[in-house]
Amino acid sequence: xxxxxxxxxxxxxxxxxxxxxxxxxxxxxxxxxxxxxxxxxxxxxxxxxxxxxxxxxxxxxxxxxxxxxxxxxxxxxxxxxxxxxxxxxxxxxxxxxxxxxxxxxxxxxxxxxxxxxxxxxxxxxxxxxxxxxxxxxxxxxxxxxxxxxxxxxxxxxxxxxxxxxxxxxxxxxxxxxxxxxxxxxxxxxxxxxxxxxxxxxxxxxxxxxxxxxxxxxxxxxxxxxxxxxxxxxxxxxxxxxxxxxxxxxxxxxxxxxxxxxxxxxxxxxxxxxxxxxxxxxxxxxxxxxxxxxxxxxxxxxxxxxxxxxxxxxxxxxxxxxxxxxxxxxxxxxxxxxxxxxxxxxxxxxxxxxxxxxxxxxxxxxxxxxxxxxxxxxxxxxxxxxxxxxxxxxxxxxxxxxx
Numbered sequence: 220x221x222x223x224x225x226x227x228x229x230x231x232x233x234x235x236x237x238x239x240x241x242x243x244x245x246x247x248x249x250x251x252x253x254x255x256x257x258x259x260x261x262x263x264x265x266x267x268x269x270x271x272x273x274x275x276x277x278x279x280x281x282x283x284x285x286x287x288x289x290x291x292x293x294x295x296x297x298x299x300x301x302x303x304x305x306x307x308x309x310x311x312x313x314x315x316x317x318x319x320x321x322x323x324x325x326x327x328x329x330x331x332x333x334x335x336x337x338x339x340x341x342x343x344x345x346x347x348x349x350x351x352x353x354x355x356x357x358x359x360x361x362x363x364x365x366x367x368x369x370x371x372x373x374x375x376x377x378x379x380x381x382x383x384x385x386x387x388x389x390x391x392x393x394x395x396x397x398x399x400x401x402x403x404x405x406x407x408x409x410x411x412x413x414x415x416x417x418x419x420x421x422x423x424x425x426x427x428x429x430x431x432x433x434x435x436x437x438x439x440x441x442x443x444x445x446x447x448x449x450x451x452x453x454x455x456x457x458x459x460x461x462x463x464x465x466x467x468x469x470x471x472x473x474x475x476x477x478x479x480x481x482x483x484x485x486x487x488x489x490x491x492x493x494x495x496x497x498x499x500x501x502x503x504x505x506x507x508x509x510x511x512x513x514x515x516x517x518x519x520x521x522x523x524x525x526x527x528x529x530x531x532x533x534x535x536x537x538x539x540x541x542x543x544x545x546x547x548x549x550x551x552x553x554x555x556x557x558x559x560x561x562x563x564x565x566x567x568x569x570x571x572x573x574x575x576x577x578x579x580x581x582x583x584x585x586x587x588x589x590x591x592x593x594x595x596x597x598x599x600x601x602x603x604x605x606x607x608x609x610x611x612x613x614x615x616x617x618x619x620x621x
Contacts, residue, residue, distance in 0.1 A: 224348050228401050229356075232343065235397035236336045237359030239299065242306060242391035243329060244364045245371035245383060248450035250309070250318075253380050257313045265569020267318050268447055272562025274326030279334055279551040286547060292403045295335040299395040301328025306388040310381050326558075333554045338547040339403055341538050350535050354480025357531035358472065364446065366469055369462035372450060424555075425548040428537045430598060432556045434492075435533050437591040439560020440568075441503055442526050444584040447565050449506075449515075452577040458512050464519045471523025479528045480535075488536045489595075489604040491528050496592045499525030503585035507578060560587075 251264045259267065285294040305325035312321050337356075344352030374383040424432055453461030479491045502521030509515050537549040564584070572580040 224344065224352050224355075226343065228403075229340070229343050229352070231397050231401040232336065232340050233356050233359045235394040235401065236340070236356065237363045238390045238394035238397065239302065239332050239336070240360040241363035241367040241370075242302060242387040242394065244367035244446065245374070245387040245390075246306070246309070247371075247446045248368045248448075249371040249375050249380070249383055251447065251451060252375065253309070254315070254318060256380070257315070257318075259315050259318075261573030262570050263315050265566040267315070267322055268569065269562040269564075269566035270319055271322045271326040271329070272558030272565075274323040275330030275333070275558045276555045276562075278327040278330040279555050282334055282547055282551045285331070290403075291335050291339055291547070292398070292401075294331055295339070295398055296395065298328045298331025298335065299391060299398065301325065302332060302391045303388050303395070304328075306384055306391060310384045330554065330558070334547065334551045337534065337538075337550040337553070339401075341546045341550065342403070348484065349538065350483035350532075351477070351480040353535045353538070354476045354483070354531045357534065358476035358527075362469055362472055366465060368446060368450075369465035372462040425537070425541055425545055425552040427540045428549055428552050431488075431533055431536045431540070432552055434591055434595060435553055435556035436560040437587045437594075438499075438529055438533060439557040440564035441499060441560075441584050441588040441591070442522075442530070443557075443561030444564055444568055444581065445503070445506070445518075445522055447561070448568065448572065448577055448580065451572070452506065452509070452581070453515065455577045456510055458509070458515055460512060461515065463512070464515050467516050468519040468523035468526075471520050472527040475524045475527030476531065479532060483532055483535060487604040488532055489599050491532045492536075492595060493592075493599075495525050495528030495532065496588060496595060497525075498522075499529060500585060500588040500592055501525075503581055503588055506581040507585065509578070 251268060254264045254267050289297070301324060305321050305328060308321045308324075309318065312318060337353075340356045341349065341353065344356070370386070371383050374386060449464055450461050453459075453464070479495070482491045498521045502518045502525060505514065505518050505521065509518060534550070534553045537553050538546055541549045564587070568580050568584060571583060
């Protein structure tokens with residue numbers, strides 16, 4: 220049966236999620252520059268960048284409580300509101316302490332929005348097309364991740380930091396409006412509140428998602444290091460027009476996401492995660508040798524295809540490993556582990572860059588993806604393609620819409 224994917228709700232959610240990610244990723248390469256402009260050193264820049272992820276992880280411990288008290292959609296509204304306020308707040312609080320405090324609160328908002336956008340999307344997308352649907356859903360965010368940093372670099376260069384913060388806040392506000400127009404399946408909200416967790420470990424890891432969670436940490440370190448520090452690397456290596464890195468990567472993302480989702484649905488995660496890991500590892504290794512814009516753009520191709528394959532595949536793999544009433548938990552696990560990787564990586568790599576330089580810093584980032592690739596190969600050899608999508612023993616019922 221050909222189940223419809225492109226509904227009004229799915230399109231609204233996809234576009235709103237993309238705008239939210241755009242508002243966030245405008246800041247990713249520019250906030251380190253902004254902190255340096257205001258006198259922060261390498262270690263302080265790493266803390267400002269990295270503390271964000273830990274606050275996002277903390278707020279996700281309260282995912283079940285939030286659903287019980289407010290529902291998914293209202294939790295999403297609250298997260299978006301915090302994102303808007305904090306994005307504007309960076310222009311006001313310019314000291315290192317002020318930026319750290321704003322970054323912590325911003326992490327709360329980002330932790331809520333990423334968790335509930337993905338959970339609601341997985342409720343809306345038919346199970347038999349979930350790999351494809353989550354691939355398209357993630358395409359919006361990944362395109363934003365590719366275009367927004369370039370837009371941020373351009374805005375800072377031509378109009379200054381304040382203009383960049385204003386644009387980011389406006390984009391997130393439009394995301395809030397789009398989300399208000401989206402309907403949420405009523406039945407799934409009830410199922411999500413039926414099971415409560417008590418232990419700290421169970422809130423951090425959804426049961427049954429341990430290995431893909433481990434891989435997501437390593438992926439976050441490797442993938443996040445590119446978004447966070449590539450502008451600083453280009454500055455150190457005297458490479459002009461670094462914003463083109465993200466634009467070229469966008470084309471590769473467009474090509475990779477739909478293809479990757481269909482391969483995932485038909486053959487399982489191994490067929491798409493393995494080539495994605497190889498491509499991203501190759502890009503990180505090449506970054507350690509990059510001395511020109513041409514080489515940097517070559518990295519962006521590898522980065523775009525590698526990240527475009529890996530990010531939605533890891534998320535969809537986790538969603539398919541749990542029952543339907545635990546998808547918010549699986550979504551929270553994915554973003555928790557992604558934030559652990561990107562945040563710990565930002566702090567660690569920022570400190571290393573202060574000693575070795577940003578070019579040599581990517582040796583350590585490449586090492587993390589090398590471990591990812593080795594671990595995944597061993598897993599497949601031992602257990603096979605065990606994450607291959609199986610027919611779920613549930614009916615695709617039409618949900619009551621609220």
